[in-house]
Amino acid sequence: MTSDAQLKAGKREWIGLLAIALPVLMVSFDIFVLLLALPHITEQLGATTNEQLWAVDIYGFMVAGFLITMGNLGDKIGRRKLLLIGVAAFGVASVLAAYSTSPEMLIVARALLGIAGATFGPSTLSLISNMFLDAKERSVAISIWAMCFSVGAIIGPIVGGVLLDHFWWGSVFLLGVPAMLVCLVVGPVVLPEFKNPAAGKIDITSVALSLLAILPTIYGIKELARYGWEAAPIVSIVLGVLFFVLFLRRQGRISNPLLDVTLFKNGIFNTSLVSMLVFSSLTGTVLMFITQFFQSVAGLTPLQAGLALTPGLILGMVSLSLTPKLAGKIKPSVLIPAGVAITVIGLLINTQVDPSESVVWLMVGFGVSALGGGPLLVLGTGLVVGSVPPEKAGTASALPQVSNELGYALGVATVGSIGALVYRFQLTDAMPAGIPAAGRQLAQENVAAANLVADTLPAQVGNALLDVAHNAFASGLHIAALISAIALVGVAVLNAVVLRPMPAFGQMQAPPQEEAEQTAEQTDEDEEPLAFPQSA
Numbered sequence: 001m002t003s004d005a006q007l008k009a010g011k012r013e014w015i016g017l018l019a020i021a022l023p024v025l026m027v028s029f030d031i032f033v034l035l036l037a038l039p040h041i042t043e044q045l046g047a048t049t050n051e052q053l054w055a056v057d058i059y060g061f062m063v064a065g066f067l068i069t070m071g072n073l074g075d076k077i078g079r080r081k082l083l084l085i086g087v088a089a090f091g092v093a094s095v096l097a098a099y100s101t102s103p104e105m106l107i108v109a110r111a112l113l114g115i116a117g118a119t120f121g122p123s124t125l126s127l128i129s130n131m132f133l134d135a136k137e138r139s140v141a142i143s144i145w146a147m148c149f150s151v152g153a154i155i156g157p158i159v160g161g162v163l164l165d166h167f168w169w170g171s172v173f174l175l176g177v178p179a180m181l182v183c184l185v186v187g188p189v190v191l192p193e194f195k196n197p198a199a200g201k202i203d204i205t206s207v208a209l210s211l212l213a214i215l216p217t218i219y220g221i222k223e224l225a226r227y228g229w230e231a232a233p234i235v236s237i238v239l240g241v242l243f244f245v246l247f248l249r250r251q252g253r254i255s256n257p258l259l260d261v262t263l264f265k266n267g268i269f270n271t272s273l274v275s276m277l278v279f280s281s282l283t284g285t286v287l288m289f290i291t292q293f294f295q296s297v298a299g300l301t302p303l304q305a306g307l308a309l310t311p312g313l314i315l316g317m318v319s320l321s322l323t324p325k326l327a328g329k330i331k332p333s334v335l336i337p338a339g340v341a342i343t344v345i346g347l348l349i350n351t352q353v354d355p356s357e358s359v360v361w362l363m364v365g366f367g368v369s370a371l372g373g374g375p376l377l378v379l380g381t382g383l384v385v386g387s388v389p390p391e392k393a394g395t396a397s398a399l400p401q402v403s404n405e406l407g408y409a410l411g412v413a414t415v416g417s418i419g420a421l422v423y424r425f426q427l428t429d430a431m432p433a434g435i436p437a438a439g440r441q442l443a444q445e446n447v448a449a450a451n452l453v454a455d456t457l458p459a460q461v462g463n464a465l466l467d468v469a470h471n472a473f474a475s476g477l478h479i480a481a482l483i484s485a486i487a488l489v490g491v492a493v494l495n496a497v498v499l500r501p502m503p504a505f506g507q508m509q510a511p512p513q514e515e516a517e518q519t520a521e522q523t524d525e526d527e528e529p530l531a532f533p534q535s536a
């Protein structure tokens with residue numbers, strides 16, 4: 001029998017965790033710096049509004065579309081090998097993005113970044129599940145992995161703002177290159193190779209069907225949220241759903257499916273996945289309203305808005321770091337609902353924000369919401385990855401990220417659209433007199449457009465429009481936060497009921513090391529087996 005001491009991770013595993021954390025950090029960093037660089041890109045490359053949107057969105061489309069494929073590919077060729085391939089490709093694509101000479105070239109580079117970035121989540125999470133066999137240590141490793149997203153979100157606006165003040169817009173993309181080089185050098189030394197020895201050939205038809213299911217669905221949802229009920233996005237969503245049905249039917253028939261549909265027979269797996277999807281959709285949508293409020297209502301610059309979000313992001317990191325310690329003593333059925341309840345309190349604080357007051361209460365509401373997210377994000381991810389056999393960890397590790405990408409798009413399309421309707425109806429009812437018809441129509445689009453219209457009007461009329469528009473947007477934020485709070489109460493109840501039989505992570509029995517080692521395969525047949533020190 002394998003002792004608990006033998007299941008503990010050694011120094012090499014923890015150094016390996018730091019190596020795989022670098023790509024994860026840069027993914028979050030890359031998203032935020034692009035948003036800051038958009039005005040410069042528009043000025044220097046002459047990007048149209050549509051090209052700007054594609055430069056932003058294409059990354060998420062490619063990540064979501066290729067996650068399942070990359071998870072399956074990692075199980076087949078090796079998770080370390082796939083990660084290093086993705087890291088190298090991400091570095092090359094970053095250079096292409098930095099030196100783009102046209103909007104089209106930037107969009108292509110962003111698409112390549114998305115495909116490369118799709119390798120990071122499944123590879124890193126599945127490596128964590130294989131490297132950290134002890135449930136408590138795995139939760140610590142996942143919390144560190146998750147904190148990298150917050151770190152990237154914190155330093156992205158700050159470092160990006162400094163670079164854009166002193167260098168050209170492409171410099172923000174080059175920051176990821178040194179991190180990728182470090183991972184390429186250190187990774188082969190400290191990361192073990194794991195793959196599924198029984199994995200068959202990848203079914204190309206399934207790959208195509210997964211792309212045809214995910215890409216049109218997310219594209220349609222985003223377009224629906226952006227432009228309303230038009231025929232094109234609805235058709236896109238319908239086509240995506242049809243291809244998804246065909247994809248699932250094929251997975252149930254073939255011997256080597258891209259996605260093992262039997263995973264969804266596990267109640268804990270389903271509960272964790274659905275909970276994270278709902279959580280990301282609601283909190284992500286409210287965050288979108290908050291960032292718009294900071295800039296379009298409070299008048300903060302993008303850098304100031306990023307700094308205003310920083311306290312909340314730091315509290316989110318605190319939550320992620322405390323979760324493993326709490327998880328060793330408190331059952332998931334108590335800890336996760338308690339965390340979600342804290343997030344609900346933060347959302348309720350956001351329903352009381354007044355546009356005529358300072359943004360302090362909005363910062364407080366966001367901070368409280370972020371403080372409650374750690375248990376669900378860390379334990380939910382751990383439960384998804386830990387509830388499947390080790391040889392299927394790559395495929396399972398892709399699903400939390402797919403749920404996040406799809407969840408955010410769904411949240412913007414549903415709750416976000418409701419908030420936008422509240423803004424439009426309230427503004428229309430209270431629109432001050434003296435505004436031309438074209439200006440009235442433009443102001444109804446969003447609060448940023450209302451600000452532009454107000455600048456063209458006489459001071460008295462313009463100030464009246466700003467007052468009405470800002471109050472209308474605050475009402476939209478209040479409704480979005482309230483709907484999200486109510487829905488998350490349901491998530492808390494669901495986890496309290498379904499996870500009730502589970503003990504605290506500190507009382508879980510880790511899988512025997514011999515069983516895990518059966519799934520570890522060396523990439524090179526001449527390579528010496530990796531001997532990991534088993535000291536704590």
